[in-house]
Amino acid sequence: MNGFDELAPPLWLRADGRPLACVEKIRVLDDNYRELAQALRDALEDGILLGCAESELRAALHDLVDSVRPGF
Numbered sequence: 001m002n003g004f005d006e007l008a009p010p011l012w013l014r015a016d017g018r019p020l021a022c023v024e025k026i027r028v029l030d031d032n033y034r035e036l037a038q039a040l041r042d043a044l045e046d047g048i049l050l051g052c053a054e055s056e057l058r059a060a061l062h063d064l065v066d067s068v069r070p071g072f
Helices: 023-049 056-065
Strands: none
Touching: 023 056
16 A cells, blocks of 8 residues: 555535536546645655655645646
8 A cells, every 4th residue: 555545535626615526527636636646655755765854845845736826
């Protein structure tokens, strides 16, 4: 197990607070969530192996998530 397999993706909500109902939309969001989780884990492990402090990596990744904006 890779540390986040047991974590289920969140309940995806619409802007008005209602849950998404479209199975295909939920599947896309769930897939993206799992792919990002794996990429984040890989980046965290790489950084630690390269000698960076885990707390610094986590802070940088949080900052990255907070700074990303939609491109449309």
